[in-house]
Amino acid sequence: MSASVAVLDEDHVLRMVADVLAARTAADWSRVGEFFAPDVADPAALEELREGITLAGPGEPATALLLRRGRVDRAELAARPGLRLVQRLGGRPDGIDLAAAKEAGVAVSCLPRPSLARTAEHAVLLMLALTKRLIAADRAVRCGTAITAGAGGVAYNWAGITGLGGLHGRTLGIVGLGEVGHLVAVRARAFEMRIRYSGPRLDPDAEVALGVEHRSLPDLLAESDVVTLHVRGTVGAPVLGRAEIAAMRPGALLINTGRGSLVDEDALYDALVSGRLGGAGLDVHAHEPRSAGDRFCRLDNVVLTPHIAGGSRLEVLEEVRKVFENVRSAAAGAAPPHGRVEP
Numbered sequence: 001m002s003a004s005v006a007v008l009d010e011d012h013v014l015r016m017v018a019d020v021l022a023a024r025t026a027a028d029w030s031r032v033g034e035f036f037a038p039d040v041a042d043p044a045a046l047e048e049l050r051e052g053i054t055l056a057g058p059g060e061p062a063t064a065l066l067l068r069r070g071r072v073d074r075a076e077l078a079a080r081p082g083l084r085l086v087q088r089l090g091g092r093p094d095g096i097d098l099a100a101a102k103e104a105g106v107a108v109s110c111l112p113r114p115s116l117a118r119t120a121e122h123a124v125l126l127m128l129a130l131t132k133r134l135i136a137a138d139r140a141v142r143c144g145t146a147i148t149a150g151a152g153g154v155a156y157n158w159a160g161i162t163g164l165g166g167l168h169g170r171t172l173g174i175v176g177l178g179e180v181g182h183l184v185a186v187r188a189r190a191f192e193m194r195i196r197y198s199g200p201r202l203d204p205d206a207e208v209a210l211g212v213e214h215r216s217l218p219d220l221l222a223e224s225d226v227v228t229l230h231v232r233g234t235v236g237a238p239v240l241g242r243a244e245i246a247a248m249r250p251g252a253l254l255i256n257t258g259r260g261s262l263v264d265e266d267a268l269y270d271a272l273v274s275g276r277l278g279g280a281g282l283d284v285h286a287h288e289p290r291s292a293g294d295r296f297c298r299l300d301n302v303v304l305t306p307h308i309a310g311g312s313r314l315e316v317l318e319e320v321r322k323v324f325e326n327v328r329s330a331a332a333g334a335a336p337p338h339g340r341v342e343p
Contacts, residue, residue, distance in 0.1 A: 001051075001052045001328060001331050001332065002052045002053075002054075002331065003052060003053050003054070003063040003064065003327050003328065003330070003331035004053070004054045004055065004056040004060065004061065004062045004063050004064075005017065005021075005053060005054075005055060005056060005062055005063065005064045005065075005066055005087075005327055006055075006056040006060070006062035006064070006065050006066065006080075007055070007066050007067075008065055008066060008067035008070040008072070009067050009068055009069055009070040010068070011068035011069075011089060012035075012316070013068070013089050013113075013316055013319050013320065013323075014066055014067075014068060014089065016032070016035065016043075016316055016320050017066065017320055017323055017324075018055055019031075019032045019035075019043075020032060020043055020046050020050055020320060021050055021053060021054065021055045022055070023043070023044075023047075029043060029044045035313060035316075036313045036314060036316070036317075039312055039313060039314050041313075041314055041317055043317065043320075045317075046317070046320060046321060046324065049321060049324045049325065049328075050324055052328075052331075053324060053327055053328070061080065061081065061082045061083075062080060062082070062083060063082070063083070063084050063085065063327060063330055063331050064083070064084065064085040064086070064087050064326070064327045064330055065080065065083060065085070065086050065087065066087045066089070066323065067086070067087070067088055067089070067095075068088070068089045068090065069094075069095070070095060071095040071096075072086050072095065072096045072097060072101070073097045073100065074097055074100040077097070077100050077101060077104045077106060078104075083104070083106050084105075084106060084107060084330040084331065084333075085106065085107050085108075085109065085326060085327065085330035085336060086101055086106055086107070086108045086109070087109050087111070087323055087326055087327070087336075088108070088109070088110045088111070089111055089113060089319065089323075090110055090111070090112070090113055090116070090179055091110055091111070091112035091113070091116075091179060091339075092110060092179060093108060093110050093341050094179075096108055096341075098341065098343045099343065101343065102343035107330060107335060107336055107340065108340070108341040108343070109326050109336040109338060109339040109340050109341060110339045110341050111319060111322055111323070111338060111339040112339070113179070113319070114311060114315040114318070114319070115310035115311055115315065115316075116179050116180050116183060116310075117183055118309060118310050118311030118315075119180050119183075119257050119309040119310050119311075120180055120183035120184045120186075120187055121187070122257050122283060122305070122308070122309035122310075123180075123184050123228050123230075123255050123257045123281075123309070124167075124184065124187050124188070126255050126257070126281025126282075126283065126303055126305070127167055127172075127226055127228070127253065127255060127281065128166075128167065129281060129303045130253050130278075130279040130280075130281055130301075130303055131164075131165040131166050131167060131170075131253070132164065132165070132166065133161050133163055133164055134303070135300075135303055136161055136300065137159065137161050140159035140161060141159065145159045145160075146158045146159060147159065147160040148160075166191075167188070167191040167193055167226070168191050168192050168193070169192060169193070169194075170191075170193050170194070170225040170226060171193065171194040171195075171196060171223055171224050171225045171226070172184075172185075172188050172193045172194065172195050172196070172224060172225070172226050172227075172228065173196045173197070173198070173215070173220040173221065173223065173224030173226065173227045173228070174195065174196070174197040174198075174212075174228055174230060175197075175198050175199065175217065175220065175227065175228070175229045175230060175231055175239065175240075176197075176198070176199045176229065176230040176231035176232075176258075177197040177199055177200075177202065177212065177230070178199075178230060178231070180230045180257075180258075181197065181199075181228075181230035182210065184228060184230065185197070185210055185211070185212055186210070189210075189211050193226075194213075195210075195211060195212045195213070196212065196213050196214075196215045196219075196220050196223060196224060197212050197213075197214060197215070197220070198214070198215055198216060198217045198220045199231065201214045202214070217244070218244075218247055221244060221247045221248045221249070221252075222247060222248070222249060223249065224248070224249060224252060225249060225251075225252055225253065226252065226253045226254075226255065227240075227248060227252060227253070227254050227255065228254075228255040228256075228257070229254075229255065229256045229257070229258045229262050229263070230257075230258055231258060231262065232258075232259070233258065233259030233260075233261045233262065234259070234261050234262060235261070238261060238262055238263050238264045239262045239263070240254070240262060240263045240264060240267075240268075241264045241267060242264055242266075242267035245263075245264065245267045245268060245271050245276075245277070246267075246271070246276070248271075248276075248277060250276060250277075251277070251278040252277055252278060253277070253278050253279045253280065253281070254268065254277060254279075254280045254281070255280070255281045255282075256280070256281070256282050256283065256284055257283045257284060257309040258284060259284050260282075260284040260285045260286040260287070260288065261286070262284075263286075265285075265286045265296075268280060269295055269296065269299075272299055272301055272302060273299070277301075278301065279301040279302060279303070280296075280301070280302050280303075281302075281303045281305075282296070282302065282303070282304055282305070283304075283305045283306075283307055283308065283309040284307055284309075285304075285307070288306075288307055289306060290304070290306075322338040322339070325337055325338060326338055326339070
């Protein structure tokens with residue numbers, strides 16, 4: 001069997017596919033394995049599965065086209081005779097002309113990303129940690145804080161934790177309803193939250209099915225008890241600058257598992273210190289890593305995690321394995337075994 005793959009855009013899994021295909025020596029495999037630190041992985045386990053698959057150069061024919069955020073339209077398909085598979089990393093066929101692919105006899109596969117689900121889970125975790133005051137409660141137990149002795153071996157809230165709340169019935173504002181934002185919305189529905197979103201609008205049927213309502217960003221900020229960011233990182237002005245943070249509902253919570261550049265941290269700090277905002281859950285930061293003496297580390301209404309929302313990088317190996325198995329199937333004239341999209 002022989003097959004070639006062309007990579008349409010940039011993504012860490014696509015880079016891993018290219019690195020695995022290029023590795024030849026023990027030193028090469030060692031460098032590939034560095035990506036998975038601090039976990040230990042054996043990417044060389046993919047050596048047999050990659051057999052016969054090569055990386056196509058610019059303009060060269062390819063058996064499979066790999067992408068994350070690119071577009072595959074009729075013209076792209078026509079420019080690639082011999083193409084048998086369009087492989088998207090992501091659970092939805094965003095940007096792929098399915099009708100044109102069917103006409104061209106090209107299979108389409110969309111592989112759900114474990115890291116996207118992990119990020120959505122982490123966003124909800126931060127919401128719960130803030131509303132349940134998890135960090136303060138854990139610290140109180142460990143420090144032996146007790147303001148009541150209780151009776152009969154039962155002492156409700158013996159540490160006197162104040163400000164306890166939850167997610168049920170609260171309004172969640174999702175800035176950017178892409179794949180991660182969509183996954184957050186699905187999870188938020190389990191808590192019976194009211195869900196608003198900003199950004200490109202879904203069609204009305206999709207909004208009803210997901211249980212979401214569209215708002216402009218200013219309206220979303222004014223209405224939401226919790227705001228969570230799921231748009232791509234910015235180079236210029238942050239998505240939430242001083243004006244946007246000032247427009248948020250008093251006492252609201254801010255969750256950021258996207259990129260640190262999305263938020264003006266000076267404005268956020270001022271809003272948290274003044275009590276204008278109720279709290280923040282931050283997995284990403286303007287400068288990483290934060291130092292132990294960082295000003296945010298001294299705030300009790302902030303939960304900080306060290307850029308781990310996407311989960312373990314070990315899951316990337318499974319994604320690459322599925323890509324290779326799909327490519328091999330396409331080269332053999334068979335349907336992809338993973339993530340096949342029916343046209």
